[in-house]
Amino acid sequence: MVSKEKSDLIIKKLREIYGDEVLKDLEKGNELSLDIVIRTLSNVIFDEKEQLITLGNKTQKRNFFSMDQARKFMQTLIVADACQNLVKSGKTTSIRSLYYNTKHTIGDSKENTFEDQIESDPIIEDIEVSINALREELHLRANSKGVMVGNLTIEDSGDEIDLRKMGSGGWAIPSIVEADIIKFKNCDAKFILFIEKDTVWGRFNEDKFWKKHNCMIIHGGGQPPRGVRRLLRRMHDELKLPVYVLVDNDPWGFYIYSVVKQGSINLAYESVRMAVPEAKFIGLSSFDQDKYNLPKEVTIKLNEGDKKRIKEILNYKWFHKQSWRDELNHMVKKGVKLELEALSAKDISFITETYLPEKIAKKEWLE
Amino acid sequence: MVSKEKSDLIIKKLREIYGDEVLKDLEKGNELSLDIVIRTLSNVIFDEKEQLITLGNKTQKRNFFSMDQARKFMQTLIVADACQNLVKSGKTTSIRSLYYNTKHTIGDSKENTFEDQIESDPIIEDIEVSINALREELHLRANSKGVMVGNLTIEDSGDEIDLRKMGSGGWAIPSIVEADIIKFKNCDAKFILFIEKDTVWGRFNEDKFWKKHNCMIIHGGGQPPRGVRRLLRRMHDELKLPVYVLVDNDPWGFYIYSVVKQGSINLAYESVRMAVPEAKFIGLSSFDQDKYNLPKEVTIKLNEGDKKRIKEILNYKWFHKQSWRDELNHMVKKGVKLELEALSAKDISFITETYLPEKIAKKEWLE
Structure with a gap:
C-alpha cells in the first residue's frame, strides 16, 4: 500500500x-x-x-x-x-x-x-x-477509533469513498492515514468540526450538520487516537481547512483540545506532524451556562480530581493566555462542569441548530 | 429515518x-x-x-x-x-x-x-x-464502536454503501441498526467472521481475507456494543450467514463469545433479539499452542483474576458441555492464556493465511 x-x-x-x-x-x-x-x-x-x-x-x-x-x-x-x-x-x-x-x-x-x-x-x-x-x-x-463524514471524497487503499454517502455509521478512521494510503479527492468542505464524543457526533450526523454548514464532522471516541490526530493535521495542512474543537466543559475536555492543538508531553516528538496549533476551541465554554440560560441542575459539581487537574492545566505554558485563565478560573469559581449532552435540556437538537451555528456566526472561539 | x-x-x-x-x-x-x-x-x-x-x-x-x-x-x-x-x-x-x-x-x-x-x-x-x-x-x-467490511452492499439511512470498497478504514457500525435504517442489499458473503480486536481485524482486512474467503469481517472493539450484536443477529437471521467468533484464549475472550451466543445476565431480556445461539467458537482454543507449535514464551501466565473467572464461567449452564469443560480445564491445567496476536510469533499473516483457513476447512469449531 x-x-x-x-x-x-x-x-x-x-x-x-x-x-x-x-x-x-x-x-x-x-x-x-x-x-x-x-x-x-x-x-x-x-x-x-x-x-x-x-x-x-x-x-x-x-x-x-x-x-x-x-x-x-x-x-x-x-x-x-x-x-x-x-x-x-x-x-x-x-x-x-x-x-x-x-x-x-x-x-x-x-x-x-x-x-x-x-x-x-x-x-x-x-x-x-x-x-x-x-x-x-x-x-x-495503534488501536483505531474515530469516525468521519462530510463534504469530501477520499481514496483509501485504492477504494474511492464518498464521505457524503456514509449513512448513519460513517467511515471508520484507520490507524495509518499517511498520504500513500489516504488520498484527498474532491473537497467542498470549508471547515472541520472535531467532536469529543461519538454520541454527540451522532446528533450532528443525523441532523446533517455537515451538509447544511458545508463541513467535515469527526469524532475520536474521547481522547482521539493517533490516526485521528494525524488526519486532522493532514486535512488542515493539505486542504487548508480550519479545525474547530467541541468538547465537554471540564478539565478533561480542555486537555483533549490541548492535545489536538499542541500535542502531549508523552509523545512530544510527534507534535510536529500530529498537532494543529491553529485549532480553535469552540465550546463548551465555562460561560455558556449563563449565556444560554441552562438550568442549574444539568451542571455537575467539580470533584477533587477535577480541581487538581485544573491547577495542573493552569501551569501548562499553553494555557497561560488570559482568555484561557478566565475560562479555567470561571470554572473553579462556579464550581461546576458541563457536558455536551447537557445542552439537550433545551432540546436535543439545540446543539446543532442553535448553539454551534451561533458560535460560528459570532466567531466565538478561543485559540 | x-x-x-x-x-x-x-x-x-x-x-x-x-x-x-x-x-x-x-x-x-x-x-x-x-x-x-x-x-x-x-x-x-x-x-x-x-x-x-x-x-x-x-x-x-x-x-x-x-x-x-x-x-x-x-x-x-x-x-x-x-x-x-x-x-x-x-x-x-x-x-x-x-x-x-x-x-x-x-x-x-x-x-x-x-x-x-x-x-x-x-x-x-x-x-x-x-x-x-x-x-x-x-x-x-448507546455508544458505537465496531467496524465491518466484506462482500455485501447495504443501505444506511438512504445511502447505498458497498462494503467491498471501504479501504483500510471500513464502515463504522452505528448504534441503531434496525431494519428501517440499515437494509441489506446485494450479498455474496457466505459467512461472518466476528473478531474480538480491532488491530487483528486490521490484519484480516489488509490481507483481504473477506475477498479470498468470501465473507464479512466484523470487530466490536473488545466486548461488542449493542449495535454490533444486533447487526450480527440480523445478518444471521435475514442473510442466513453462519457466525464464527474469533477471540483471545482467556476467560474474557470466552465470555465475549458467550455474550454473542447467548446474551448476558444484565440484559437478559434482549437476548431474544440480539444473541445468535448458533454462533460458533473458532478460536483461540486452549489446545492451539501445542497444535500449532507456538513457543512457550508467547503465552501469558493466568493470574488470580483469570482463575476466578474460569471457575465462574464453568458454573454457567451454557458452558456445561463436555467440549467446553475440556477447553476451560485445559487452560487451567496449562496455567496460561494466549492472545490472538501471539500467532504473530509464526508470521504476522499466519492467522489469516494458515490458522483460520485450516480451522474452517477442517470444521474445527465449538458450539
Whole structure:
C-alpha cells in the first residue's frame, strides 16, 4: 500500500542508523553504541514560535558493552530489523503483534528478547525519533477509533469513498492515514468540526450538520487516537481547512483540545506532524451556562480530581493566555462542569441548530 | 429515518401502557400502578430450548401512592413521554442526552426528576421490557464502536454503501441498526467472521481475507456494543450467514463469545433479539499452542483474576458441555492464556493465511 519510494527511504534510514553505523563501529573496533534522543520531561520543550510541545536535542548513548544497556541495545536492533522487514513486506501490524513477533528465547539461555510489551513500545518510540518518522511510516498500527463524514471524497487503499454517502455509521478512521494510503479527492468542505464524543457526533450526523454548514464532522471516541490526530493535521495542512474543537466543559475536555492543538508531553516528538496549533476551541465554554440560560441542575459539581487537574492545566505554558485563565478560573469559581449532552435540556437538537451555528456566526472561539 | 408504520406501533404501545391504563386507573379511582417485569437474577432463566439467557414472567407493581415507589413511578412516565416525543420527531438520541433532556427541578420544590443517569437507565430498561421493544426502537442510542467490511452492499439511512470498497478504514457500525435504517442489499458473503480486536481485524482486512474467503469481517472493539450484536443477529437471521467468533484464549475472550451466543445476565431480556445461539467458537482454543507449535514464551501466565473467572464461567449452564469443560480445564491445567496476536510469533499473516483457513476447512469449531 505504501509507495516504493517512501518505503525505500525508511529502509535506507533504518539501515544507516541501526545497520551501517553499528557495523562501522564493529569494523573499527570502536565501542558499539547508538545515540538515542532523550524523551523524558527534561528534554520536552514548548516551542513558542511553532506553539508546539516538542523535543529538545539532548541525547544519550546506548552502549552494547554495558551491563545495564546491553539488553536495550539488543532490543533496539531487533525492533529496527522487524520494522525493516515489515516495510519491505508492504504489510502493517499492531505494536502488540510486533511485540509477539520479536519475542523469543535467546539461544539455549532462559533469556527472552522481551518480557512485556512495556519493553518494546519505548524502543519503537526511540526509533521513530531517530529516523524522524512516525511509527505509522514504520507500518505500525495503534488501536483505531474515530469516525468521519462530510463534504469530501477520499481514496483509501485504492477504494474511492464518498464521505457524503456514509449513512448513519460513517467511515471508520484507520490507524495509518499517511498520504500513500489516504488520498484527498474532491473537497467542498470549508471547515472541520472535531467532536469529543461519538454520541454527540451522532446528533450532528443525523441532523446533517455537515451538509447544511458545508463541513467535515469527526469524532475520536474521547481522547482521539493517533490516526485521528494525524488526519486532522493532514486535512488542515493539505486542504487548508480550519479545525474547530467541541468538547465537554471540564478539565478533561480542555486537555483533549490541548492535545489536538499542541500535542502531549508523552509523545512530544510527534507534535510536529500530529498537532494543529491553529485549532480553535469552540465550546463548551465555562460561560455558556449563563449565556444560554441552562438550568442549574444539568451542571455537575467539580470533584477533587477535577480541581487538581485544573491547577495542573493552569501551569501548562499553553494555557497561560488570559482568555484561557478566565475560562479555567470561571470554572473553579462556579464550581461546576458541563457536558455536551447537557445542552439537550433545551432540546436535543439545540446543539446543532442553535448553539454551534451561533458560535460560528459570532466567531466565538478561543485559540 | 424510521418507518411511519413502526413509529406508530411503538407510540401506540407506549400510550397504552403509560397513558391509557394510567388514565383508566385514575378515572376509576383505582390505585395508580404499573406492572414492571423483574429484571434481577431471580427472574433470569436459561432457556434450554432456545439456548438463550432470557427473562421469566415475574412482575412487581410500581405504585404511585407509595412513598418508596412514587419517585420511580413519576420517572417512568417522564421517560415514556420523552421516548414518545423522540419517536414522533423521527430523531434518535443517546441515553445520556435523554437523561439531561428529562432532568429538571419539579415546580418550586428542590426535588429533581433525576439526580443521575443511574436513575434513568433502568427506567429505559423497564420500558423496553414492557413494550417488548429494544431501546433502539425507542430511538435511543448507546455508544458505537465496531467496524465491518466484506462482500455485501447495504443501505444506511438512504445511502447505498458497498462494503467491498471501504479501504483500510471500513464502515463504522452505528448504534441503531434496525431494519428501517440499515437494509441489506446485494450479498455474496457466505459467512461472518466476528473478531474480538480491532488491530487483528486490521490484519484480516489488509490481507483481504473477506475477498479470498468470501465473507464479512466484523470487530466490536473488545466486548461488542449493542449495535454490533444486533447487526450480527440480523445478518444471521435475514442473510442466513453462519457466525464464527474469533477471540483471545482467556476467560474474557470466552465470555465475549458467550455474550454473542447467548446474551448476558444484565440484559437478559434482549437476548431474544440480539444473541445468535448458533454462533460458533473458532478460536483461540486452549489446545492451539501445542497444535500449532507456538513457543512457550508467547503465552501469558493466568493470574488470580483469570482463575476466578474460569471457575465462574464453568458454573454457567451454557458452558456445561463436555467440549467446553475440556477447553476451560485445559487452560487451567496449562496455567496460561494466549492472545490472538501471539500467532504473530509464526508470521504476522499466519492467522489469516494458515490458522483460520485450516480451522474452517477442517470444521474445527465449538458450539
